[in-house]
Amino acid sequence: MLNVLVLTDFSNAAYHAARYTCHLSRSIPVKRIILFHAYQSVAPVVLSTVANNASKEELDREYTDMLLDMANQLEPESHEDTAIDLLTEDVQLDEVLNEICQREHIDLVVMGIGSDTQASERSSNAILVPEKASCPVLVVPESAEIQNIKHVVFATDLRELESPAYNQITKWLDLFQSKLDVLNVDEEEKEFGAESFFEIKELHNWLDKYKPEYHYSNSKEEGNAIVNFARNHKASLILSLPRVRSFFSNLFHHSITKEITYHSDIPLLFLHEA
Missing domain, CATH: 3.40.50.620 (HUPs)
Incomplete structure (x- = not known):
């Protein structure tokens, strides 16, 4: 069964990619979906309520709460046997992505690409992440229909x-x-x-x-x-x-x-x- 790492910056595009992944777990065997937020990554937070001078502990708590809220919304859309885990780290995404993939035995990395004001930055990420990742990368456009892969x-x-x-x-x-x-x-x-x-x-x-x-x-x-x-x-x-x-x-x-x-x-x- 697959372990899937979903990259999220809490944008609409990232949430859509996570929903797409949950639906995918209903048609292919997915053991774990890990929602991962790197809060000093190439994909910056767009919906954070944390002050810029917050401590690492405060940031970890805030982002973990945001991930938990996201997981609660996603759980009904995933297969009942698929676990949704949370991971947030104070890291640069491109520097640690492969280390995390190895540590968590990741089979697939999923990321979204959106149509909002940060689209050009996410387009760059859509180049960077597949180049850097040592495992397969699924790039999901925000407009992608949530469906089985037919x-x-x-x-x-x-x-x-x-x-x-x-x-x-x-x-x-x-x-x-x-x-x-x-x-x-x-x-x-x-x-x-x-x-x-x-x-x-x-x-x-x-x-x-x-x-x-x-x-x-x-x-x-x-x-x-x-x-x-x-x-x-x-x-x-x-x-x-x-x-x-x-x-x-x-x-x-x-x-x-x-x-x-x-x-x-x-x-x-x-x-x-x-």
């Missing part, structure tokens, strides 16, 4: 992937048991010719058991291509294994960020190759 789009650039990467992909596809579309994005303009033969064959060897539909795009704007494809095919989740920052920077380029933040209802699950 249709996954797996976006890939057809580079050669090792077995650990495919093990990650199949683990989550096995959990979701959803319809699968595979979108191959030709970012290097290989045009899916002989040079891509091995990668395509390997992709089929690993994924054909899910009976996916395969699609190809040679768009130079891969972020736009992925998001637009997922939207047009009414996907409920985009899954990807971005290797380098350029993918994140492109996917969360200003125009794409605006689409995701203000218009898209598609959560994004970022996996890692090892």
Whole structure:
């Protein structure tokens, strides 16, 4: 069963991501949902009543009370066997995230991205957290419908992937048991010719058991291509294994960020190759 760390700054977007996670616990096996607030993190508190000069003990009590109130609201939406735990620490999120994930045996980190005045900052966090995290990260737009994951789009650039990467992909596809579309994005303009033969064959060897539909795009704007494809095919989740920052920077380029933040209802699950 999964342990899920939900990052919260007590914003509407964070609360929506937590609700989404609770609903998810009804369709996949989630043992624990940990609501985590880092009050000196890259995602600052927006709804705190604590004075700036409050002591660490006062801050801990205040934020724990806020987390408890949040947990009480969320409990009816989660599976009855899923525990909701609370965690608040005086830390910089990006410096301790992996330590917390290791300590708490986290399988998935969840964060929200919103459409309010702090949207641009959360967009930066949506790049930073998946890059820093050693485990999968689910980014949930505030406009995302709270629903079961029924249709996954797996976006890939057809580079050669090792077995650990495919093990990650199949683990989550096995959990979701959803319809699968595979979108191959030709970012290097290989045009899916002989040079891509091995990668395509390997992709089929690993994924054909899910009976996916395969699609190809040679768009130079891969972020736009992925998001637009997922939207047009009414996907409920985009899954990807971005290797380098350029993918994140492109996917969360200003125009794409605006689409995701203000218009898209598609959560994004970022996996890692090892």
